[in-house]
Amino acid sequence: MDFLQLADRIIDHSAGDKQQADSAAVRDRRRTLTDFSNIYSKELLPASGGDEMTKEFLQELLKILLAYICKSTRRSAKVLDFHHPHQLKEGLEGFSLQLPDQPETLEQILVDCRDTLKYGVNTGHPRFFNQLSSGLDVIGVAGEWLTSTANTNMFTYEVSPVFILMEDVLLKKMQSIVGWSDDEGDGLFCPGGTISNLYSILVARYYFYPEVKTRGMGVLPQLALFTSEHSHYSVKKSAAALGIGSDNVVMVKCDERGKMIPVELESSIVTAEQKGLVPFYVNATAGTTVYGAFDPLNDIADICQRHNLWMHVDAAWGGGLLMSDRHKVKLQGIERACSVTWNPHKMMGVPLQCSVILIKKRGLLQECNELGADYLFQRDKPYDVSFDTGDKSIQCGRHVDVFKFWLMWKAKGSEGFGSQVNKCLENAEYLYDQLQRRAGFELVFKNKPEHSNVCFWYIPPSLRSLPPGPKRDTRLHQVAPQIKRRMMEKGSVLIGYQPLGTKVNFFRCVFSNPATQQMDVDFLLNEIAQLGEDL
């Protein structure tokens, strides 16, 4: 058995095999070129003559990683091998999280790597439906490996010439896809969609009240923001952090489908003004987290125009649909936004993290955030320093999130991303169709999915004859958590649930993993029905 097959077996979550595999691992490791059991990291580079040992060590690591990658799409493998926090903390089968004073051997380091993967969650599994980000794109992973090997920072062209230019190229491409002209558009790659949304509020506030940067909120009127009740909590979170206050975020009512109601937005604006608040910002969502709903962007843009408000579109989840000729119509009006959040790490399958804030008006981001630290952003450098983008950011050091995305774009082309998005939405339509055909399942809303979100209840046989009302609701509210608990313990599939407004706990299925096929949708429904039958 070569090490690769062996690593496969070890990572395989099948219980029972464990001890056998472990002792085989030890035997096998001794048969490989190098015995790492008495070698320490100080023998790796930069140690003199450490080249060979470094190569051998990373080759061994690669075997473990390759075994995991190959396994990640294998349906026979578990999605997770659940343990409670106290179990993992106590140290399972020799896997200790504790930090030593003395170094451990490279053998132990490799075992720790294997165990870390073993006790983790396989987010690339075709039956992992738990999060908006899923799948494991091989090119994306390759991009991240290279990024960490290059180990640099996004603050200046001086230390990141290639990555800084790639960011420029990608931002321009995304701006053009959003529909902005060549002389518009600015932006940054950010550590996640919440920070991207935070930037939109920060820059909007600066646009209307530039004095806030130096003098603070004390000299401003009491501002108000508007976002739908189905929107992401990041708008409130950012308003709290930025000193605007979460109470000054007005939650606008949605229709049954989860879309912001334009007339409600307009009346909320008027009401806020009557209360003495000063509206300045509206967040429209393109692809809500739970329902996958698209707010009516053109109607919202009209209202923003009438009231002179900053229009932001949170397309963290829905932005990917712009890559599909079939689905981009759902984002019509996005070109009228002053700013857009778009997370390629969601619908486009780029490894975590990869999120973008786009700002239509060029220069604002720099003006809003620059402080011009001399030690980093010297003006007397030997190149065009307008490429030193670090001072646009509220970070100083910034992780290189762009390369994996750039590499995936090279490898797939725009068209490849389009097909990938189409396939995910086809899976959602298939699930939607199946739910209508199967006994015991009930849709949370009737309409066909617009994004890849499908929301539904499973009604166990014991509840099917109960009339609608509080008694049924109380019992139904317990069903999804109980099924989820069994699912986690079994490790066969993973899907999220939540309550929303007056609706009790329901499942939300989302598709963003290109590995998922219709058979996985069938499996999910069968599994839910089986795990919940006796509830």
Next chain:
Amino acid sequence: MDFLQLADRIIDHSAGDKQQADSAAVRDRRRTLTDFSNIYSKELLPASGGDEMTKEFLQELLKILLAYICKSTRRSAKVLDFHHPHQLKEGLEGFSLQLPDQPETLEQILVDCRDTLKYGVNTGHPRFFNQLSSGLDVIGVAGEWLTSTANTNMFTYEVSPVFILMEDVLLKKMQSIVGWSDDEGDGLFCPGGTISNLYSILVARYYFYPEVKTRGMGVLPQLALFTSEHSHYSVKKSAAALGIGSDNVVMVKCDERGKMIPVELESSIVTAEQKGLVPFYVNATAGTTVYGAFDPLNDIADICQRHNLWMHVDAAWGGGLLMSDRHKVKLQGIERACSVTWNPHKMMGVPLQCSVILIKKRGLLQECNELGADYLFQRDKPYDVSFDTGDKSIQCGRHVDVFKFWLMWKAKGSEGFGSQVNKCLENAEYLYDQLQRRAGFELVFKNKPEHSNVCFWYIPPSLRSLPPGPKRDTRLHQVAPQIKRRMMEKGSVLIGYQPLGTKVNFFRCVFSNPATQQMDVDFLLNEIAQLGEDL
């Protein structure tokens, strides 16, 4: 020649060899197992039967990465191969940054990877002195490769059981090293030190004025913050973003060595109060960016105690010294801080990014930032949900920055980090000694380095006879930029410079790369003298 040797040659920046190496690359690739020139990413996993192709592709990538890693510590290699932005944008020797509509072959993807490394900056080179983060730790890189392969998110235990617990273990360890008791301490891994510092201000404001979260800064008095004139610009940047206003950050005077003067702090506080401002927060720096100075923490803690102010210690750069029995004395008093920033990606050599905010009072971080989104942080989950740390954060999705650090700690032990820090400081002392012995070099301040920063001017022969004064200063101000330009064009070494206060441009050398040895210090000084001799 095997592919590995070949990749070495290709990445080697030696001009002239380029065409020859390229055609050799094509020939050689054809001799390997797989010809990638007509294979596309759609044949990789999750494509059915994509296992073999995925393995072969990632093996090829590994060869490129290994060649780069081995080269990164080789002194004969260039630190960088400088090109202007317009040159790289135009596409050098076939390296095009443009994004295609149609997919490109895996052959092209591998060539793009090679070129990306070729035109980047080798931050692991023993003669890269440009940034506080340098070096390329093999275990750290291995950790990042695994992290990206696991591709998950830090918001819940549900999707990151192992990483969430590792974060808990590491935060507790760091808190104990700072000197906090077992029942104190909370924290988070953050995307960089600036965001860590932002958290400290955010939480301090919430601690004194919890109503700010819901009602905003409008209901608060006009706050004031204090930090030294040598401190990092992130304090001002955060004050601007959080709606406090950068003008309300009082810059406290430093002594000649760059340390905050306690009596100046106290008088600044009194003055601010007299102006009607309300002081609430003091940032003390442990290891300033340019001078590497340590503020007198105990004196500052006394003042904070007297005036009931939040004391933050920005030990982004200096925190690493806590790992060294020899040097930790420089941070005496840090245990009295209410919060601490510490970046293991700087002095401890962890790959970018790895930054931590520690908060002494437990629970504050959660209260300050939680919004309790139902779809993510359900209370009816089948495990102890106090491990779902995502709502402590101002992010939603959060990159896994903890694993590489955990793995390095396993591989080195606390003691290994200590020796690494000691070695960097020995290099600084060696440089300090050399500067005093060599003609043409002048120290910016006389004292022995406390951290690994050493600041100095090179005085070209033509300036040595000029008397001190504006004329000499004007000419001296041009020297460092001109030497840096030549250095970048030659690619032999990289070091930063900046002006500071009334001091004209000077070089700042920092040591954080374990690959650097005394011969590299000698090389640096020789190179500066040679490149600047005729100025």
